[in-house]
Amino acid sequence: MKLRKASAAAAAAVALALTVTACGSGKKDDAAGGGSAGGGDKITIGIKIDQPGIGLKTPDGKFVGFDVDVAKYVAKELGYEEGDIVFKETKSADRETAIERGDVKFIVASYSINDKRLAKVDFAGPYLLAHQDILVRADDDSIKSPADLNNKKLCSVTGSTSAQNVKDKLAPKAQLQEYGGYSECLTGLENKVIDALTTDDSILAGYAAQEAFKGKFKLAGFKMSNENYGIGLKKGDTELKDKINKALEKMVQDKSWDKAVEAHFGPAGYKNEPAPKIGNIVK
Amino acid sequence: MTSVLYDAPGSRAKWRNVGYTVLFTAVLALVGWWVYDGLSSKGQLDWAKWEPFFTSSQPYATYIWPGLQNTLIAATLALVIALPLGAVFGIARLSDHSWVRGAAGTVVEFFRAIPVLILMLFANAAYADFTDISSDVRPLYAVVTGLVLYNASVLAEIVRAGIQSLPRGQTDAAKAIGMRKGQTMRHVLLPQSVTAMLPAIVSQMVVIVKDTALGGAMLSFNELLSSVRPMSANYGANTIASFTLVAVIFVALNFALTSAAGWLERKLRRGKKSTGAVVHAGPGGGLETVGPGGDISTQGDIK
Amino acid sequence: MFDFLDMDALLGAFWVTVKLTVYSAIGSLIWGTLLAGMRVSPVPLMRAVGTAYVNVVRNIPLTVVILFTSLGLFQTLGVTLAGDNFTVINFRLAVLGLIAYTAAFVCEALRSGINTVPVGQAEAARALGLSFTQVLTLIVLPQAFRSVVNPLANVLIALTKNTTVASVIGVAEASLLMKSWIETYAALLPIVAIFAFGFICLTLPTGLVLGWVSKKVAVKR
Numbered sequence: 111m112k113l114r115k116a117s118a119a120a121a122a123a124v125a126l127a128l129t130v131t132a133c134g135s136g137k138k139d140d141a142a143g144g145g146s147a148g149g150g151d152k153i154t155i156g157i158k159i160d161q162p163g164i165g166l167k168t169p170d171g172k173f174v175g176f177d178v179d180v181a182k183y184v185a186k187e188l189g190y191e192e193g194d195i196v197f198k199e200t201k202s203a204d205r206e207t208a209i210e211r212g213d214v215k216f217i218v219a220s221y222s223i224n225d226k227r228l229a230k231v232d233f234a235g236p237y238l239l240a241h242q243d244i245l246v247r248a249d250d251d252s253i254k255s256p257a258d259l260n261n262k263k264l265c266s267v268t269g270s271t272s273a274q275n276v277k278d279k280l281a282p283k284a285q286l287q288e289y290g291g292y293s294e295c296l297t298g299l300e301n302k303v304i305d306a307l308t309t310d311d312s313i314l315a316g317y318a319a320q321e322a323f324k325g326k327f328k329l330a331g332f333k334m335s336n337e338n339y340g341i342g343l344k345k346g347d348t349e350l351k352d353k354i355n356k357a358l359e360k361m362v363q364d365k366s367w368d369k370a371v372e373a374h375f376g377p378a379g380y381k382n383e384p385a386p387k388i389g390n391i392v393k
Numbered sequence: 394m395t396s397v398l399y400d401a402p403g404s405r406a407k408w409r410n411v412g413y414t415v416l417f418t419a420v421l422a423l424v425g426w427w428v429y430d431g432l433s434s435k436g437q438l439d440w441a442k443w444e445p446f447f448t449s450s451q452p453y454a455t456y457i458w459p460g461l462q463n464t465l466i467a468a469t470l471a472l473v474i475a476l477p478l479g480a481v482f483g484i485a486r487l488s489d490h491s492w493v494r495g496a497a498g499t500v501v502e503f504f505r506a507i508p509v510l511i512l513m514l515f516a517n518a519a520y521a522d523f524t525d526i527s528s529d530v531r532p533l534y535a536v537v538t539g540l541v542l543y544n545a546s547v548l549a550e551i552v553r554a555g556i557q558s559l560p561r562g563q564t565d566a567a568k569a570i571g572m573r574k575g576q577t578m579r580h581v582l583l584p585q586s587v588t589a590m591l592p593a594i595v596s597q598m599v600v601i602v603k604d605t606a607l608g609g610a611m612l613s614f615n616e617l618l619s620s621v622r623p624m625s626a627n628y629g630a631n632t633i634a635s636f637t638l639v640a641v642i643f644v645a646l647n648f649a650l651t652s653a654a655g656w657l658e659r660k661l662r663r664g665k666k667s668t669g670a671v672v673h674a675g676p677g678g679g680l681e682t683v684g685p686g687g688d689i690s691t692q693g694d695i696k
Numbered sequence: 697m698f699d700f701l702d703m704d705a706l707l708g709a710f711w712v713t714v715k716l717t718v719y720s721a722i723g724s725l726i727w728g729t730l731l732a733g734m735r736v737s738p739v740p741l742m743r744a745v746g747t748a749y750v751n752v753v754r755n756i757p758l759t760v761v762i763l764f765t766s767l768g769l770f771q772t773l774g775v776t777l778a779g780d781n782f783t784v785i786n787f788r789l790a791v792l793g794l795i796a797y798t799a800a801f802v803c804e805a806l807r808s809g810i811n812t813v814p815v816g817q818a819e820a821a822r823a824l825g826l827s828f829t830q831v832l833t834l835i836v837l838p839q840a841f842r843s844v845v846n847p848l849a850n851v852l853i854a855l856t857k858n859t860t861v862a863s864v865i866g867v868a869e870a871s872l873l874m875k876s877w878i879e880t881y882a883a884l885l886p887i888v889a890i891f892a893f894g895f896i897c898l899t900l901p902t903g904l905v906l907g908w909v910s911k912k913v914a915v916k917r
Contacts, residue, residue, distance in 0.1 A: 154528075160622040167623040169451035198528075201613050203878050211521045213528035226880065263782065268863060268875055287782045288866030290610070291622050294767060296630035301435050301771040322441065322629025397818045398836065399738045399828040406738070414741045421745070431773035506899040508857040510871070511892045518885055550850075596754075596804075603757045610759075618757055633767055640760045647755035 153190045155181045156200035156208055156217035156342075160291065163316015163374045164220050173197050175316070177339075179370040180237055180361070181218040184341065187357030202270075206230045209342050216354065220313060222337040223391055232347065233340030234354035237367075239383040239392055241333040242272045243311035245318060247299060248328045253306060256280045256332050262305040263287065265295035272309045272335070280334055292317065299327065306330075310337050315380035329380060336392045355388045432633075442631035446638055452624055460620035461642065467533055467605045467616065471540035472598055478541065479548025484578060486553050501546040510607045513539030517612050536608035536616075540601055547597055555590035556582050588661045595654035599647045617642065700881040701890070709873040710894050716790060716859040716869060717898075721852055723795035728802025729837070735807060738828055746803070753800040758861045762793040766865040782866070790862035798855050805847040809840035842913045849906035853899045870894060 157177055158165035165175040178197070185195050200208050200217050208214050209231045216234070223233045244264075246253055253259060259281035266273035268288045277286055287304060289295055296317065298304035307314065311329060318327045341354050361367045362385040371382050386392070402410060432438050445452050485497035504512070517535035520526050526534055559582060567577040609619025618639055625635040734746035753761065766789055769775040777792065779785035813836050821835040860871035874891045878884055 160626045162626055166626060167455065169445070169449070169455050169627055171455045199613055199615070203875065204613055207518075207521070207884065208528075211528065213531075268866060268872060270879075285782045286866075287786070288872075289766075290763075290864045291625075293622065293625040293630040293632045293635075294763070297632045297767055298771050300630075301437075303771045317630075320629060397815050397822075398736055398831050400822060402738060410739050413739045417739070417741050417745070428768075428773065432768075435772045437772055502900065502903065503896075505853065506896045506903070507892050508860055508871075508895055510860065511888055511895070514884065514888050515892075547850075599755060603755075606757045606759060618759060632763075633772070636760050636763055636767070640756045640764075643757060643760070644752055644755040648751065651751075651755075 151190070152194045152196055153185055153188070154196045154198050154214045155185065156205065156214035156219055157181060157197050158219045159197075159199045160293075161220060161313055161316055162320050163378075164313055165218075166316075174374075176238070176312070176370050176374040177218040177220065179366075179374070180341075180358075183361045183366055183370075184216075184218070184354050184357040187360060188353055205342060209344055212344070215343070216350070217342040219342075220310060220339060221342050222310075223340040227342070230345065231342045232345050232351055233342055234351045235340040235358055235388065236338035236386045236391060237341065237358050237361075238312060238339040238371075239386045240310040240312040240337040240339060241383075242275060242308060242335040242337065243314055243332050244306040244308045244330045245299070245314040245327050246306045246330055247302070248326055250305065253330060256334055259284045259306065261285075263303070265289065265298055265304040265307050266309055267292060267295075270309065275335055276308055296323075296327075308334075311380065312337075312339070312375065312382075315375040315378040318378035319375065319380075324377075329378065331381070338386065338391045359388060437633050442629070442634045445628050445631075446634065452628075456620040456624040457617070457638075457642070460615055460617040461646075463533070463614065464602065464605045464616040467536050467540065467608065467614070468598070468602045470533075470537045471544060471601050471605075474537070475541045475545040475548055475601075476594070478545040480552050480583075482545060482549035483552025483556070486549065487556060489574070497549070501549050504542045504546040505550075507543075509539050509543045509604055510610070512542050513608055513612060515539075516542075532608060532612045532614035535612055536605060536614050539608075540604055543604075544597060544601055547600075548594065551590055551593040551597065552586075555586035555593070558589050559586055588658065591654060591658045591661065595651055595658075598650055598654070602647055602650070603643065700877050700883060700887065705873060706870075706890070706894070709868060709870045710898070712787075712867065712869040713856070713859050714898070716787070716794065716862055716867070717852075717856045719791045720794035720798060720855055720859070723791065724798035724802050724851075724855070725848075727795055728799035729806060731799055731803035732806040732810070733832060735803065736810065736832070750800045750803055753797055754804075756797075758793075758797050758858055759864055761797045762790060762861055762864055765789040765793040765796075783868075786862075786865050786867050790859075790865060790867045794855065794858065794862070798851060798858070801851045801854075802848065805844045805851060806837075806840055808847070809844035810836055812843045813839045839915055842915050845906060845910035845913060849903060849910065852906070853903055856899050856902065857895060 157173060157175075159167040159173065161175065163175055165173060165177045168174055181197075182192060182195065186192070198208075198214055200214060200219050202219075205217055205219065205221060206227065209217060218237075220240075221227075221233075222240070223236060227233075244253065244259070253262065256276075257280070259276060260283035262281070263285045264273070264276055264281075265287045266276075266289075268290055270288075273286055273288060276284055287295070287298065289298075292307065292309065292313070295304060295307045299307055311331075314329055317323060318329060341358075343350055343354070367385050375382060400406075429438075482497050482501055485493050486501065488494050488497070513535050516538035517531065520531050520534055520538075521528075563581055563585065564577060567581045572580065605614075605616045606618035608614035609616045621632075621635045621639055625632050628635070731746050731749065734742045735750070737743060737746075766786065769792075770785060770789055775789075776785050777788040779788055817835055817839065818831055821831045826834065859869055862869055863872035863875065866872070870891055874887060877887045881887065
């Protein structure tokens with residue numbers, strides 16, 4: 111009999127777990143209904159949620175960053191209220207597929223325009239011209255040009271093009287540490303195991319501008335590549351592309367663009383390029 | 394509890410044990426001090442890096458709790474679906490028909506051989522291309538699918554081993570009183586082998602909980618481990634502190650799981666005794682070493 | 697469709713996977729056996745530490761264990777394992793992390809193997825006057841090992857697949873190459889299929905061979 115009881119208890123536990131999850135996922139479905147259907151009056155935009163200055167989920171649950179401001183401005187110009195925007199994280203590896211499958215209307219996520227990506231998706235913009243740069247400790251003056259990176263210890267994100275760029279072209283003798291995220295690189299930079307973190311200067315500026323890093327790190331100011339940040343959208347959707355381009359032009363004209371750059375990159379002493387002309391991709 | 398592996402310590406052995414204990418404590422203390430000194434000299438123990446987790450509920454509300462919820466939902470769904478599926482495949486591998494054995498064996502071996510992450514990626518792509526599941530729940534579906542395919546095949550092996558661990562006499566006796574194959578399985582073999590299987594099923598549960606973390610890496614499934622990234626980006630890249638926090642949560646969660654299952658197992662075993670059924674915990678009924686160690690507890694998979 | 701296929705790079709990456717697997721397997725077998733010895737030893741503190749180790753390490757995701765070897769051991773505590781560049785250091789750290797993690801599972805497998813050795817064996821050994829170490833190493837463990845070949849094979853298969861996690865600290869094994877191909881070529885499914893096939897080539901024979909071995913060496917009782 112005891113066996114029966116215990117089995118019944120186990121069955122009850124499983125049933126309970128099922129109901130709990132059923133409720134949980136039910137709620138999710140409701141939320142999803144408006145979010146990605148596209149037909150309603152909501153708009154889903156792909157952003158990054160772990161890059162300070164670009165797109166970051168803050169402890170109070172809000173999203174802040176330059177890309178987020180651009181996304182909000184464009185959505186407003188497309189006729190959406192701020193409350194109708196659904197922000198969705200798009201990981202780097204997942205960006206093309208997210209657009210192709212229609213998971214998101216468009217992506218504003220430090221997404222630089224290149225030929226391989228152009229074969230899959232269309233880009234509006236560019237809205238920012240960034241360069242590959244390095245972040246070093248504020249008291250480290252040993253790196254004055256990219257060639258000084260030889261025999262230095264570099265860090266970047268696994269599989270990223272910026273790391274390969276240094277290794278292949280700029281400083282072949284540099285050692286390269288790859289991590290899953292920039293935060294691990296920064297811990298290494300703090301611990302003096304790593305000499306420089308390399309990626310787009312906009313991302314680096316976002317980190318350097320953080321309260322916790324005030325005065326600890328600096329940008330070297332090397333322009334080791336040209337990264338034209340564009341807004342990724344479905345291939346062939348020229349109507350949306352034109353609308354977004356108009357919105358971007360207006361953002362530059364009414365100075366909102368300058369304000370956003372100053373707000374998010376300013377504290378790091380980042381010297382940004384002037385707003386790029388629409389369709390003008392700097393190779 | 395004295396073990397059969399050594400005699401009850403006499404006076405000299407007692408002193409020797411005390412000696413070992415002192416030596417061992419010294420080594421542990423040394424390692425502990427080395428770790429502490431290293432961390433603090435590099436500033437990793439600075440209060441600023443840990444402060445957000447102790448003084449505010451925001452990191453929990455914004456990053457940890459939503460992640461934990463997703464982890465729990467995915468793990469529960471995966472287990473609830475994989476368990477019956479695994480039982481079916483495990484039993485099919487014991488079938489009298491060679492083609493059923495062969496088919497089940499092929500499926501089980503195939504899905505056991507592929508990394509779960511790759512199964513998840515496939516499932517995600519398949520759901521996107523062939524179904525109209527909304528993109529908000531698609532990662533969850535893909536993660537659960539990957540976990541189910543993999544863990545069902547591991548659970549199938551556990552079920553098979555559990556049933557095989559029963560004395561042959563059980564089947565013979567069931568046959569002797571005229572039970573059919575299905576009845577033998579339902580009324581005799583499965584109920585008895587559940588006790589033997591439980592530890593293995595539990596360690597597989599722990600595996601499922603931890604494997605949900607794979608979904609966060611590439612599928613944009615926001616589970617507990619992936620919540621570290623935006624969190625540490627906000628608090629000045631306090632990676633060591635953030636990962637420690639999440640590791641502690643994982644250990645606590647899995648420890649609670651194993652403890653609950655241990656309680657259930659003891660209850661089941663006690664129930665057995667009172668009904669007079671004689672079931673050895675495993676083949677041979679061997680050395681009891683430390684506590685009730687399950688006999689097939691590690692035939693499950695790791696990770 | 698398969699224009700990304702660079703056989704040299706692919707084989708090189710899988711070779712790293714194989715090396716990671718072999719070194720970690722040997723290491724975790726040794727460390728796991730020591731842990732199992734600790735868990736059944738006469739010294740209470742050793743038992744407690746062994747149990748605590750297994751319960752903690754087993755319950756942490758491997759990703760976190762491997763990250764800690766890099767962020768904690770290497771970056772903060774300065775452990776380089778005699779390596780002089782990132783490639784060597786990261787490889788060795790990954791092996792260390794995999795050993796630390798896998799050993800917990802080897803230990804549990806061995807412990808359940810010890811449970812299958814009949815009580816009479818240990819009693820007879822003690823009656824002959826053998827010490828604990830002798831009972832364990834001469835009588836019990838040899839028999840225990842033979843009965844846990846199958847569980848250990850499962851651990852080995854899982855270890856092979858677990859080496860993919862080493863990419864979080866930048867070890868250039870198969871899954872890291874997969875990630876960079878996915879990033880560069882935007883051809884998700886064909887790339888994933890190739891790597892899935894690679895892993896099947898590694899794990900299926902392991903399972904089959906060791907399954908056969910386990911039948912051969914099983915102690916007939």
